[in-house]
Amino acid sequence: MRAVILGGIARRVLDELLRNPYRTIELRSARNVLAVEKAMDEALKLFLTYDPIEDVSTGTEGLLADLIEAKQLEMRVPWEESDEREITVCRAKVKLFGLGRVVEVERRERILVAKVRELFPHEMNMG
Template sequence: MEAVILTGIARRVLDELIRNPYRTIELRSARNVLAVEEALKEALKLFLTYDPFEDVSTGTEGLLAEILEAKEINTRIPWEESDEREITVCRAKVKLVGLGRVVEVERRDGILVARVRELFPHEMSIG
Protein backbone atom coordinates (compact mmCIF):
# COMPACT_ATOMS: atom_id res chain seq x y z
CA MET A 1 0.00 0.00 0.00
CA GLU A 2 1.20 3.54 -0.68
CA ALA A 3 1.32 6.10 2.15
CA VAL A 4 2.59 9.59 2.84
CA ILE A 5 5.11 9.66 5.69
CA LEU A 6 4.85 11.92 8.74
CA THR A 7 8.25 12.01 10.45
CA GLY A 8 9.41 12.93 13.93
CA ILE A 9 6.13 12.03 15.62
CA ALA A 10 6.48 11.87 19.42
CA ARG A 11 6.48 8.39 20.96
CA ARG A 12 3.73 9.55 23.33
CA VAL A 13 1.46 10.23 20.33
CA LEU A 14 2.26 6.86 18.73
CA ASP A 15 1.57 5.07 22.03
CA GLU A 16 -1.74 6.91 22.50
CA LEU A 17 -2.81 6.06 18.95
CA ILE A 18 -2.14 2.37 19.62
CA ARG A 19 -4.26 2.50 22.80
CA ASN A 20 -7.07 4.54 21.20
CA PRO A 21 -7.38 4.20 17.40
CA TYR A 22 -8.89 7.68 16.95
CA ARG A 23 -6.82 10.77 17.68
CA THR A 24 -6.33 14.35 16.56
CA ILE A 25 -2.67 15.16 16.06
CA GLU A 26 -1.27 18.66 15.87
CA LEU A 27 1.51 19.12 13.33
CA ARG A 28 3.85 22.12 13.21
CA SER A 29 6.59 20.85 10.92
CA ALA A 30 6.21 22.35 7.44
CA ARG A 31 7.06 18.96 5.89
CA ASN A 32 4.36 17.21 7.87
CA VAL A 33 1.78 19.89 7.05
CA LEU A 34 2.58 19.50 3.34
CA ALA A 35 2.45 15.71 3.71
CA VAL A 36 -1.08 15.86 5.13
CA GLU A 37 -2.16 18.10 2.24
CA GLU A 38 -0.70 15.60 -0.24
CA ALA A 39 -2.38 12.65 1.50
CA LEU A 40 -5.75 14.41 1.33
CA LYS A 41 -5.29 15.38 -2.32
CA GLU A 42 -4.23 11.88 -3.41
CA ALA A 43 -6.51 9.98 -0.96
CA LEU A 44 -3.50 8.17 0.54
CA LYS A 45 -2.97 6.73 3.98
CA LEU A 46 -0.49 8.23 6.45
CA PHE A 47 2.57 6.45 7.83
CA LEU A 48 3.57 7.92 11.19
CA THR A 49 7.09 7.31 12.46
CA TYR A 50 9.29 8.51 15.31
CA ASP A 51 12.31 8.62 12.99
CA PRO A 52 13.50 11.98 11.62
CA PHE A 53 13.02 12.83 7.92
CA GLU A 54 16.65 12.10 7.01
CA ASP A 55 16.61 8.63 8.61
CA VAL A 56 13.52 7.17 6.93
CA SER A 57 14.52 4.30 4.66
CA THR A 58 13.61 0.73 3.77
CA GLY A 59 12.83 -1.08 7.02
CA THR A 60 11.58 1.96 8.96
CA GLU A 61 8.65 0.95 11.17
CA GLY A 62 5.63 2.97 12.24
CA LEU A 63 1.87 3.20 12.28
CA LEU A 64 -0.52 3.32 9.35
CA ALA A 65 -3.45 5.69 9.69
CA GLU A 66 -6.33 7.03 7.67
CA ILE A 67 -7.11 10.77 7.64
CA LEU A 68 -10.68 11.48 8.70
CA GLU A 69 -10.37 15.26 8.47
CA ALA A 70 -7.72 17.98 8.57
CA LYS A 71 -7.60 21.73 8.87
CA GLU A 72 -4.89 24.36 8.92
CA ILE A 73 -4.82 27.07 11.55
CA ASN A 74 -2.66 30.20 11.37
CA THR A 75 -1.51 31.29 14.81
CA ARG A 76 0.35 34.41 15.89
CA ILE A 77 3.54 33.91 17.85
CA PRO A 78 3.34 35.93 21.09
CA TRP A 79 7.05 36.32 21.86
CA GLU A 80 9.45 38.89 20.45
CA GLU A 81 12.51 36.60 20.07
CA SER A 82 11.25 34.94 16.89
CA ASP A 83 11.93 36.28 13.40
CA GLU A 84 8.48 35.10 12.35
CA ARG A 85 5.16 36.38 13.59
CA GLU A 86 2.91 33.54 12.47
CA ILE A 87 3.00 29.78 12.42
CA THR A 88 0.79 27.38 10.47
CA VAL A 89 -0.50 24.43 12.46
CA CYS A 90 -2.36 21.49 10.97
CA ARG A 91 -4.80 19.51 13.09
CA ALA A 92 -5.47 16.12 11.54
CA LYS A 93 -7.98 13.65 12.92
CA VAL A 94 -6.71 10.15 12.15
CA LYS A 95 -7.83 6.55 12.60
CA LEU A 96 -5.27 3.80 13.21
CA VAL A 97 -5.22 1.20 10.44
CA GLY A 98 -2.33 -0.93 11.65
CA LEU A 99 1.40 -1.36 11.96
CA GLY A 100 3.71 -1.04 9.00
CA ARG A 101 7.23 -1.21 7.61
CA VAL A 102 8.61 0.82 4.70
CA VAL A 103 9.42 -1.34 1.66
CA GLU A 104 10.41 1.46 -0.72
CA VAL A 105 10.61 5.22 -0.19
CA GLU A 106 10.49 8.08 -2.71
CA ARG A 107 10.86 11.86 -2.33
CA ARG A 108 8.17 13.92 -4.04
CA ASP A 109 8.30 17.71 -3.81
CA GLY A 110 9.87 17.76 -0.35
CA ILE A 111 7.76 15.00 1.18
CA LEU A 112 8.23 11.26 1.48
CA VAL A 113 5.88 8.74 -0.09
CA ALA A 114 6.46 5.07 0.56
CA ARG A 115 5.24 1.63 -0.28
CA VAL A 116 4.41 0.14 3.09
CA ARG A 117 3.80 -3.46 4.10
CA GLU A 118 1.29 -3.96 6.85
CA LEU A 119 2.71 -5.92 9.81
CA PHE A 120 1.32 -8.29 12.38
CA PRO A 121 1.98 -7.20 16.01
CA HIS A 122 4.56 -9.96 16.58
CA GLU A 123 6.65 -8.64 13.62
CA MET A 124 6.96 -5.13 15.09
CA SER A 125 10.21 -4.18 16.81
CA ILE A 126 9.43 -0.48 17.46
CA GLY A 127 10.03 0.99 20.91
Protein backbone atom coordinates in the same frame (compact mmCIF):
# COMPACT_ATOMS: atom_id res chain seq x y z
CA MET B 1 0.11 0.06 -0.13
CA ARG B 2 1.27 3.66 -0.61
CA ALA B 3 1.37 6.10 2.30
CA VAL B 4 2.62 9.62 2.93
CA ILE B 5 5.30 9.74 5.62
CA LEU B 6 4.97 11.93 8.71
CA GLY B 7 8.36 11.89 10.43
CA GLY B 8 9.48 12.94 13.89
CA ILE B 9 6.18 12.13 15.60
CA ALA B 10 6.49 12.06 19.39
CA ARG B 11 6.59 8.60 20.98
CA ARG B 12 3.77 9.70 23.31
CA VAL B 13 1.48 10.34 20.31
CA LEU B 14 2.28 6.95 18.76
CA ASP B 15 1.60 5.20 22.08
CA GLU B 16 -1.71 7.04 22.54
CA LEU B 17 -2.77 6.11 19.02
CA LEU B 18 -2.08 2.45 19.78
CA ARG B 19 -4.30 2.67 22.89
CA ASN B 20 -7.09 4.67 21.23
CA PRO B 21 -7.42 4.33 17.44
CA TYR B 22 -8.85 7.85 16.95
CA ARG B 23 -6.72 10.91 17.64
CA THR B 24 -6.25 14.47 16.49
CA ILE B 25 -2.59 15.31 16.07
CA GLU B 26 -1.19 18.81 15.82
CA LEU B 27 1.58 19.23 13.27
CA ARG B 28 3.90 22.23 13.10
CA SER B 29 6.66 20.92 10.84
CA ALA B 30 6.24 22.45 7.38
CA ARG B 31 7.15 19.12 5.79
CA ASN B 32 4.48 17.26 7.77
CA VAL B 33 1.86 19.94 6.99
CA LEU B 34 2.62 19.56 3.26
CA ALA B 35 2.48 15.77 3.62
CA VAL B 36 -1.03 15.94 5.10
CA GLU B 37 -2.13 18.16 2.20
CA LYS B 38 -0.76 15.58 -0.25
CA ALA B 39 -2.53 12.74 1.58
CA MET B 40 -5.83 14.66 1.40
CA ASP B 41 -5.40 15.44 -2.31
CA GLU B 42 -4.55 11.87 -3.30
CA ALA B 43 -6.57 9.99 -0.65
CA LEU B 44 -3.45 8.25 0.65
CA LYS B 45 -2.87 6.71 4.04
CA LEU B 46 -0.43 8.24 6.52
CA PHE B 47 2.67 6.49 7.84
CA LEU B 48 3.61 7.94 11.24
CA THR B 49 7.08 7.28 12.59
CA TYR B 50 9.24 8.46 15.45
CA ASP B 51 12.28 8.61 13.15
CA PRO B 52 13.27 11.97 11.68
CA ILE B 53 12.34 12.26 8.01
CA GLU B 54 16.02 12.16 6.96
CA ASP B 55 16.41 8.73 8.61
CA VAL B 56 13.35 7.07 7.04
CA SER B 57 14.43 4.28 4.71
CA THR B 58 13.67 0.67 3.85
CA GLY B 59 12.89 -1.16 7.09
CA THR B 60 11.63 1.85 9.08
CA GLU B 61 8.65 0.86 11.21
CA GLY B 62 5.65 2.92 12.25
CA LEU B 63 1.90 3.21 12.34
CA LEU B 64 -0.47 3.35 9.38
CA ALA B 65 -3.46 5.65 9.73
CA ASP B 66 -6.42 6.85 7.71
CA LEU B 67 -6.73 10.63 7.44
CA ILE B 68 -10.29 11.52 8.41
CA GLU B 69 -10.03 15.30 8.18
CA ALA B 70 -7.45 18.06 8.38
CA LYS B 71 -7.59 21.78 9.12
CA GLN B 72 -4.88 24.39 8.75
CA LEU B 73 -4.77 27.21 11.26
CA GLU B 74 -2.69 30.34 11.31
CA MET B 75 -1.44 31.10 14.81
CA ARG B 76 0.16 34.31 15.98
CA VAL B 77 3.44 34.01 17.84
CA PRO B 78 4.48 36.59 20.47
CA TRP B 79 7.31 38.59 18.93
CA GLU B 80 9.57 37.88 21.91
CA GLU B 81 9.58 34.14 21.13
CA SER B 82 10.27 34.13 17.40
CA ASP B 83 11.52 36.10 14.44
CA GLU B 84 8.25 35.27 12.68
CA ARG B 85 4.85 36.56 13.67
CA GLU B 86 2.77 33.62 12.45
CA ILE B 87 3.06 29.88 12.11
CA THR B 88 0.88 27.43 10.22
CA VAL B 89 -0.43 24.56 12.29
CA CYS B 90 -2.29 21.59 10.90
CA ARG B 91 -4.69 19.57 13.01
CA ALA B 92 -5.22 16.16 11.46
CA LYS B 93 -7.81 13.72 12.74
CA VAL B 94 -6.57 10.19 12.12
CA LYS B 95 -7.77 6.64 12.67
CA LEU B 96 -5.25 3.88 13.31
CA PHE B 97 -5.23 1.41 10.43
CA GLY B 98 -2.38 -0.86 11.45
CA LEU B 99 1.34 -1.33 11.83
CA GLY B 100 3.72 -1.02 8.92
CA ARG B 101 7.28 -1.26 7.62
CA VAL B 102 8.69 0.78 4.74
CA VAL B 103 9.56 -1.30 1.67
CA GLU B 104 10.47 1.53 -0.71
CA VAL B 105 10.73 5.32 -0.39
CA GLU B 106 9.93 7.78 -3.16
CA ARG B 107 10.62 11.52 -2.88
CA ARG B 108 7.86 13.66 -4.40
CA GLU B 109 8.74 17.33 -4.36
CA ARG B 110 9.29 18.06 -0.65
CA ILE B 111 7.57 15.05 0.86
CA LEU B 112 8.19 11.32 1.04
CA VAL B 113 5.75 8.70 -0.16
CA ALA B 114 6.48 5.12 0.78
CA LYS B 115 5.41 1.70 -0.29
CA VAL B 116 4.53 0.14 3.06
CA ARG B 117 3.92 -3.46 4.04
CA GLU B 118 1.33 -3.96 6.75
CA LEU B 119 2.68 -5.90 9.74
CA PHE B 120 1.22 -8.19 12.34
CA PRO B 121 1.78 -7.05 15.97
CA HIS B 122 4.36 -9.78 16.66
CA GLU B 123 6.52 -8.50 13.75
CA MET B 124 7.04 -5.00 15.21
CA ASN B 125 10.38 -4.02 16.71
CA MET B 126 9.43 -0.50 17.87
CA GLY B 127 10.26 -0.23 21.52
